[in-house]
Amino acid sequence: xxxxxxxxxxxxxxxxxxxxxxxxxxxxxxxxxxxxxxxxxxxxxxxxxxxxxxxxxxxxxxxxxxxxxxxxxxxxxxxxxxxxxxxxxxxxxxxxxxxxxxxxxxxxxxxxxxxxxxxxxxxxxxxxxxxxxxxxxxxxxxxxxxxxxxxxxxxxxxxxxxxxxxxxxxxxxxxxxxxxxxxxxxxxxxxxxxxxxxxxxxxxxxxxxxxxxxxxxxxxxxxxxxxxxxxxxxxxxxxxxxxxxxxxxxxxxxxxx
Ligand code: PGA
Numbered sequence: 001x002x003x004x005x006x007x008x009x010x011x012x013x014x015x016x017x018x019x020x021x022x023x024x025x026x027x028x029x030x031x032x033x034x035x036x037x038x039x040x041x042x043x044x045x046x047x048x049x050x051x052x053x054x055x056x057x058x059x060x061x062x063x064x065x066x067x068x069x070x071x072x073x074x075x076x077x078x079x080x081x082x083x084x085x086x087x088x089x090x091x092x093x094x095x096x097x098x099x100x101x102x103x104x105x106x107x108x109x110x111x112x113x114x115x116x117x118x119x120x121x122x123x124x125x126x127x128x129x130x131x132x133x134x135x136x137x138x139x140x141x142x143x144x145x146x147x148x149x150x151x152x153x154x155x156x157x158x159x160x161x162x163x164x165x166x167x168x169x170x171x172x173x174x175x176x177x178x179x180x181x182x183x184x185x186x187x188x189x190x191x192x193x194x195x196x197x198x199x200x201x202x203x204x205x206x207x208x209x210x211x212x213x214x215x216x217x218x219x220x221x222x223x224x225x226x227x228x229x230x231x232x233x234x235x236x237x238x239x240x241x242x243x244x245x246x247x248x249x250x251x252x253x254x255x256x257x
Contacts, residue, residue: 005208005209006208006209006210006211006233007040007041007211007233008039008040008041008211008227008233008234008254008255009040009041009043009128009167009211009213009233009234010040010041010042010043010234010235010237010247010250010251010254011042011043011044011045011066011094011096011128011167011169011213011234011235011236011237011241012030012043012044012045012237012241012242012247013045013068013096013099013215013236013237013238013241014026014044014045014046014047014050014068014241014242015047015068015101015238016047017047017242018046018047018050018242019049019050020049020050020052020053021053023046023047023050023053023054024053024054024056024057026242026244027044027046027053027054027057027058027063028057029244029245030042030044030063030244030247030248031057031058031061031063032244033244033245033247033248033251034062034063034247034248034251035061035062036062037062037251037252037255038255039254039255039256040234040251040254040255041062041064041234042062042063042064042251043063043064043065043066043093043094043128044058044063044064044065044066044241045066045067045068045094045095045096045128046065046066046067046068047068048067048068048082051065051067051087051090051091051092052090052091055090055091059091064093064094065091065092065093065094066092066093066094066095066096066126066128067082067087067092067094067095067096068095068096068099069082069095069096069097069099069102069116070082070083070084070087070095070097070116070119070120070125071083071084071116071119072112072115072116072118072119073119074119083119083123084119084120084122084123084125085123087120087123087125088123088124088125092125093125093126094125094126094127094128095120095125095126095127095128096127096128096130096169096236097113097116097117097120097127097128097129097130097154098110098113098116098117098129098130098131098150098154099130099171100130100132100171100173100176101176104173110149110150110153110154111153113129113150113153113154114153114154114155114156114157117129117154117155117158117166118157118158121158121162121165121166124165125165126165126166126167127165127166127167128167128168128169128213128236129151129154129155129166129167129168129169130168130169130171130215130236131147131150131151131154131168131169131170131171131194132147132150132169132170132171132172132173132176132190132215132216133146133147133172133173133174134173134174135173135174138172138174143172143190144190144193147170147190147193147194147197148193148194148197151168151194151197151198152197152201155198155201160202160203160206163198163202163206163209163210164209166210167210167211167212167213167234168194168198168210168211168212168213169212169213169214169215169236170187170190170191170194170212170213170214170215171214171215171216171236172186172190172216173216174216175215175216175217176215176216176217176238177217177238177239178216178217179217180216180217181216181217181218181219181222181226182214182216184222184225184226184228184229184232185229187214187226187229187232188229188230188231188232191212191213191214191229191231191232191233192231194212195207195208195210195212195231198210211233211234212231212232212233213232213233213234213235213236214226214232214234214235214236215235215236215237215238217238217239218235218236218237218240218250219237219239219240219246219250220240220245220246220249220250223235223249223250223253223254224253224256227250227253227254227256234254235250235254237250
């Protein structure tokens with residue numbers, strides 16, 4: 001099947017990097033490098049405090065703005081959290097949900113990932129839902145079961161219509177920030193399994209239309225091979241998204257196929 005039906009999405013995940021001043025510079029750099037590019041969506045998911053500064057730079061450009069987390073309640077006594085409406089109000093179009101660092105360090109569970117995804121979708125945000133196995137889980141041979149389960153639970157009560165606003169990022173934990181990338185075949189295999197489970201829940205048409213990214217040490221050198229795979233519809237990029245020229249190489253690679 002051709003990937004033509006699906007839009008590739010290249011999203012930078014800046015994680016806990018960049019003060020607002022630095023973020024402005026990086027966003028300007030990214031803009032300079034990717035302006036005029038066609039054929040893939042470009043997103044930068046920035047720390048909360050950087051959102052206003054980056055919003056100013058990317059407004060009216062091809063770069064879309066995203067956050068890295070969102071709370072599942074609309075408002076109330078949730079110290080330190082931000083709601084989906086708040087993110088929308090400051091110009092976010094996307095939000096990452098369920099990144100493995102949030103699952104690992106902040107006790108995020110499949111259930112809270114689902115609640116956050118629903119809150120974001122119901123507020124009109126697009127979500128990038130992260131799933132992926134640890135090294136131990138891969139070695140135990142449970143990657144497929146685990147990723148199927150994470151995907152299914154994350155999407156509980158998400159409607160077929162809302163799936164148009166869902167991106168799934170397959171991010172093997174052992175490949176994140178380690179320099180150890182999954183091989184293109186490993187990425188393709190699991191992205192295909194994710195598409196299969198989406199097909200089981202929502203039917204073939206939704207599965208074929210859903211963007212499934214790979215993330216985990218994707219960089220300027222390995223992006224072309226990863227993105228050439230038919231079920232890999234883009235990337236969620238950490239380290240390499242902090243250098244505008246490297247990020248631009250990945251965007252370029254995504255515009256090709
Ligand atoms: P990395 O991070 O590219 O630095 O491995 C990817 C991610 O965590 O989204």
